[in-house]
Amino acid sequence: MSGKIVILTGAGLSAESGLGTFRDEGGLWAQHRIEDVATPKGFARDPRLVHAFYNARRQQAAEATPNAAHDALARLQQRWPDEVILVTQNVDGLHEKAGATAIHMHGILTGALCAACDHRWPAPSEMTPQDMCPHCHAPAARPDIVWFGEIPYHMEAIDKHLQDCAIFAAIGTSGQVYPAAGFVAEAAQSGAETVELNLDRTEISRAFDSHHIGPATDIVPRWVDSLLTGGARRLPFV
Numbered sequence: 097m098s099g100k101i102v103i104l105t106g107a108g109l110s111a112e113s114g115l116g117t118f119r120d121e122g123g124l125w126a127q128h129r130i131e132d133v134a135t136p137k138g139f140a141r142d143p144r145l146v147h148a149f150y151n152a153r154r155q156q157a158a159e160a161t162p163n164a165a166h167d168a169l170a171r172l173q174q175r176w177p178d179e180v181i182l183v184t185q186n187v188d189g190l191h192e193k194a195g196a197t198a199i200h201m202h203g204i205l206t207g208a209l210c211a212a213c214d215h216r217w218p219a220p221s222e223m224t225p226q227d228m229c230p231h232c233h234a235p236a237a238r239p240d241i242v243w244f245g246e247i248p249y250h251m252e253a254i255d256k257h258l259q260d261c262a263i264f265a266a267i268g269t270s271g272q273v274y275p276a277a278g279f280v281a282e283a284a285q286s287g288a289e290t291v292e293l294n295l296d297r298t299e300i301s302r303a304f305d306s307h308h309i310g311p312a313t314d315i316v317p318r319w320v321d322s323l324l325t326g327g328a329r330r331l332p333f334v
């Protein structure tokens with residue numbers, strides 16, 4: 097078996113590395129309203145709060161290490177005879193720490209972006225509202241993160257990959273955040289086999305051909321091994 101594989105990853109992939117998902121109780125996200133910390137309006141209203149939130153997330157991500165699921169995906173990318181495109185909604189950089197390359201559709205915590213001129217540079221560990229853009233010198237530094245209401249990065253390239261992949265997988269993503277939640281329909285329309293790997297069923301489970309239910313560190317290495325040994329279609333685990 098071969099052909100291009102496109103894999104969409106979400107917060108659930110990094111949960112077992114100690115990084116909370118959106119809906120985790122008690123996590124960073126639970127302590128804040130999304131509108132306050134993850135929208136352009138929230139940033140305009142209280143940049144100090146937004147920087148503090150992302151400074152905390154940046155520090156957490158810097159201390160986190162990839163888990164067995166990230167490692168398995170890096171292995172798949174190195175050994176699969178065709179292209180393996182990882183498209184991630186995660187901003188934690190754990191795919192790269194595991195030795196993979198990924199398309200970051202929601203940006204990355206290690207990046208800073210100038211809200212005035214779009215210049216990008218590596219983020220310091222602590223960003224503040226007074227930080228100046230090194231290019232245009234406006235005090236307009238923000239995290240290079242795609243917030244709600246903004247357009248995700250690299251959509252054109254991602255669409256192309258969805259249109260010519262043989263397999264599309266979604267791992268640890270709730271299917272509630274668009275446009276990523278629409279990728280499965282796009283891939284299926286192009287004839288790809290679709291598979292969902294998640295701790296639970298999701299709101300869009302019905303759109304997938306098959307499902308592997310369980311923690312990512314268990315089901316992802318098994319799925320990757322089954323692909324690499326050519327037996328993906330025959331494996332009985334669901």
Ligand code: NAD
Pocket residue numbers: 105106107108109110111112115116117118119185186187188202267268269270271272273293294295296298310311312313
């Ligand atoms: P989400 O929080 O909406 O959903 C997480 C999904 O992961 C759920 O479907 C849940 O069932 C599943 N899950 C939880 N633990 C799992 C595990 N151990 N193994 C397998 N699956 C597990 O996350 P989302 O769909 O990625 O969308 C959320 C948005 O939040 C994205 O925009 C993303 O940028 C942002 N986010 C990123 C991070 C990160 O970078 N690590 C963390 C939190 C939120």
Ligand code: ZN
Pocket residue numbers: 210211212213214215229230231232233234
């Ligand atoms: Zn600038």
